Amino acid sequence: MEEVLRVLPEGVKNIIKRYSNVERGGIEEIRIRINRPLEIIINGSPQFPQVDGREYFISREDASQITNKLSQYSLYALEEELKKGFVTIQGGHRVGLAGKVITLNGNVKAIRDIASFNVRIAKQKIGIATPLLSYLYSGGWMNTVILGPPNSGKTTLLRDLTRLMAEGYPKRSIASSKVGIVDERSEIAGCVHGIPQHQLGKRVDILDACPKAEGMMMMIRSMSPEILIVDEIGGAKESEAIIEAVNAGIHLVVTVHGSSIEDLYRRPSIQELIRSGMFKRIVELSRSSGPGTIKAVKDHKGNEIRRTKVI
Structure with missing residues (x-):
């Protein structure tokens, strides 16, 4: 404090x-x-x-x-x-x-x-994403949506997942990756004068205060990331940039406001990304047992593969 x-x-x-x-x-x-x-x-x-x-x-x-x-x-x-x-x-x-x-x-x-x-208050919770490795990594990182209502811990979980991707996880033979963060609201990395205030790993590049759609394309052109991290997508331009990134062979982890997967289907700019199976994993969060409660982990068809609550 x-x-x-x-x-x-x-x-x-x-x-x-x-x-x-x-x-x-x-x-x-x-x-x-x-x-x-x-x-x-x-x-x-x-x-x-x-x-x-x-x-x-x-x-x-x-x-x-x-x-x-x-x-x-x-x-x-x-x-x-x-x-x-x-x-x-x-x-x-x-x-x-x-x-x-x-x-x-x-x-x-x-x-x-x-x-x-x-x-x-920005809080970094080191290790909270570790229990999800079995569901989000299988020979490679899967495109993932972290879904939850406001103050459910989406960004905090995204931050720790970014750290794991950039640092790797030797216990599971997961190598480190080049990670690009498009941080439009300066919330994921919390940059001050371009320098991240959170522990994100040694292979991270950040576009701070940059619009998401433009930032994703800038990252692809200039920084050759293996993984793109984007917070709170929702616009049509962002969906187009996501399609470009996936077609370029880049993996993505994004957050979206919503209480359930049904909310995604009600948003025109996002529903096609979900229906197409572009995102293989959907992590649903809630505040039922405090911020960061994992409500469910689902596959691209909406089938639950995990429902254990984890803080």
Whole structure:
């Protein structure tokens, strides 16, 4: 939490410090909204901590402090981040922003009068993808979709799977692979100034803050990856880029928002990828026993090959 504490306003920082190490380890989000109470989400449950018997309401001074710390006292330095709506800080943590949106010719130019901040705590769980090796690797990595609702652990699982692919796994005679990550939201690698903040392996190349469809084609042309990693696909252009990558002999692991495989069939840009059998494995996640609960592993026809819950 040290990287997070550095950017928090003093009042919020002092509240976080009151929590035990165990409680801090369960923090998922810190939501800061002007003139509303501080909200801290711990293990999926919202909490509204009190100071002197009253909920701690966020002041404009609190918002000013976190803005200044994020921008190092220069909003100009955050110009690109203000277009995207989030800032990635040391440690790979992400601070989402909301407020008055400024547009130019229909495109977002910046966010002004920032009134809400969502500090999302990035967590790397080394080894959580290891139990899936038997289902995702058979003489080679299989094209895989990781499917789950928001905050179900998709990106965390994807991050560890990336590490296994790039490092290899000698216990199962799995060699390391060249892995390309297209990290449009700077969330998989959590890059700061282009340098990943997470342990991803020695054979990883990253296109940070790059649109997914364009990034996949750039990777194919310039970095010759054996595996492409992409978070939260959904658009038609992304589906076209996936088809190009598969035709070029590249393996893919992607995440998609959804609660079940039926959700994939309801999305026109994705359903054909699934129906064609392009993705051989579908890992369904849920939050039923906390983020990272494996609901099922299915083949390309939707048949379950594993249903054991794993945290």
